[in-house]
Amino acid sequence: MKKVFQVGSAALPNNVLYAPLAGCSDLPYRQMACRWRPGIVYCEMVKMDALVRHDPGTYRLLDYTIDMHPIGAQLCGSKPGLAKTAARIIEDLGFDVLDLNCGCPVDKVTKDGSGSGMLRTPNLIGEMLSEMISAVKIPVTVKIRAGWDEEHINAATITQIAEKAGAKAITVHGRTRAQAYKGPANWDHIRDCKQAAKNILVIGNGDVFSAESAEKMFQWTGCDAVLVARGAMGHPWIVEDILRHRDGLPIQTRGVMAIREALLEHFDLIIRYQPERRALLDMRRVGCWYLKRLIGVKALRVQINRASSTAESLRAIYEFPWAEAELSQDLSIVGAESE
Numbered sequence: 113m114k115k116v117f118q119v120g121s122a123a124l125p126n127n128v129l130y131a132p133l134a135g136c137s138d139l140p141y142r143q144m145a146c147r148w149r150p151g152i153v154y155c156e157m158v159k160m161d162a163l164v165r166h167d168p169g170t171y172r173l174l175d176y177t178i179d180m181h182p183i184g185a186q187l188c189g190s191k192p193g194l195a196k197t198a199a200r201i202i203e204d205l206g207f208d209v210l211d212l213n214c215g216c217p218v219d220k221v222t223k224d225g226s227g228s229g230m231l232r233t234p235n236l237i238g239e240m241l242s243e244m245i246s247a248v249k250i251p252v253t254v255k256i257r258a259g260w261d262e263e264h265i266n267a268a269t270i271t272q273i274a275e276k277a278g279a280k281a282i283t284v285h286g287r288t289r290a291q292a293y294k295g296p297a298n299w300d301h302i303r304d305c306k307q308a309a310k311n312i313l314v315i316g317n318g319d320v321f322s323a324e325s326a327e328k329m330f331q332w333t334g335c336d337a338v339l340v341a342r343g344a345m346g347h348p349w350i351v352e353d354i355l356r357h358r359d360g361l362p363i364q365t366r367g368v369m370a371i372r373e374a375l376l377e378h379f380d381l382i383i384r385y386q387p388e389r390r391a392l393l394d395m396r397r398v399g400c401w402y403l404k405r406l407i408g409v410k411a412l413r414v415q416i417n418r419a420s421s422t423a424e425s426l427r428a429i430y431e432f433p434w435a436e437a438e439l440s441q442d443l444s445i446v447g448a449e450s451e
């Protein structure tokens with residue numbers, strides 16, 4: 113049974129959420145994801161200054177279709193002077209939830225104190241959230257990491273700061289900035305945030321790659337929702353697996369031909385959305401996500417990577433002897449994808 117997950121004024125259909133993924137959660141990715149109805153699906157993060165100066169490329173990252181609601185946007189920035197204007201633009205574009213990124217580990221983002229750089233200035237997180245909250249009616253949330261490094265774990269303190277500022281939910285990625293995507297996420301930090309929270313919802317994130325791992329995260333941390341990132345790449349139906357498992361129903365096994373069909377659907381959405389050259393590059397990246405769950409497809413992966421047109425890439429898929437491929441049971445391959 114799917115239970116509504118209420119985040120402020122936004123009623124999400126369930127509490128399995130799909131993460132913002134820079135360079136990945138574009139319109140075709142989200143169109144694919146929405147077929148399985150996660151609680152919400154996020155666009156890629158956008159920079160506040162680029163949004164405020166009406167950069168067309170930034171607006172394109174926020175493309176969505178009407179049937180995608182509830183849809184989330186995520187802002188990245190550290191200047192309180194821009195936060196209100198940027199938040200209003202997001203609300204005017206029709207988004208249901210607005211998140212503040214305090215987790216991106218990339219140097220070019222942290223160097224001005226944005227992304228995970230904000231973990232070093234917890235009071236600025238409170239200030240940014242207050243500015244955003246004062247400007248919009250939609251719920252404002254924040255996404256953080258456990259801390260800057262092992263010596264500076266402060267997620268529980270930030271949870272309290274965010275709650276005081278009026279944020280409706282906090283997503284906690286159980287890795288530090290120093291870890292980037294290496295090593296396992298430490299779910300104890302998520303549990304600590306849940307214990308520090310009074311009313312703010314705590315969303316657990318990190319290493320949910322299967323229905324079983326989602327269940328474990330709920331049990332271990334007591335979190336209110338889970339946010340799936342790499343586990344949804346090439347596996348857009350993971351929300352269905354998680355919800356069925358939770359309800360004691362058998363998980364539907366998707367065989368090699370179902371993966372082939374999903375791959376073709378995703379490629380079709382890319383070809384409709386992107387110009388030829390960009391579509392070809394995107395198909396290489398997305399093709400890897402779907403194919404890494406299969407054994408015996410190396411030759412096809414090479415063909416997709418070498419194809420000089422989208423038509424050639426599609427032809428490789430149609431001509432491939434799919435009957436010779438098999439499903440892999442090894443989930444460690446899924447987490448190999450990172451920024």
Ligand SMILES: Cc1cc2nc3c(=O)[nH]c(=O)nc-3n(C[C@H](O)[C@H](O)[C@H](O)COP(=O)(O)O)c2cc1C
Pocket residue numbers: 131132133134135136156157186213214215216255285297317318319320339340341342343449450451
């Ligand atoms: C390619 C890639 C892009 C990402 N982009 C964003 C982003 O735009 N905003 C954000 O908050 N986190 C971003 N993340 C982090 C994920 O949302 C998530 O916190 C992290 O991958 C841990 O979850 P996982 O173990 O389920 O993958 C990105 C991660 C990856 C691998």
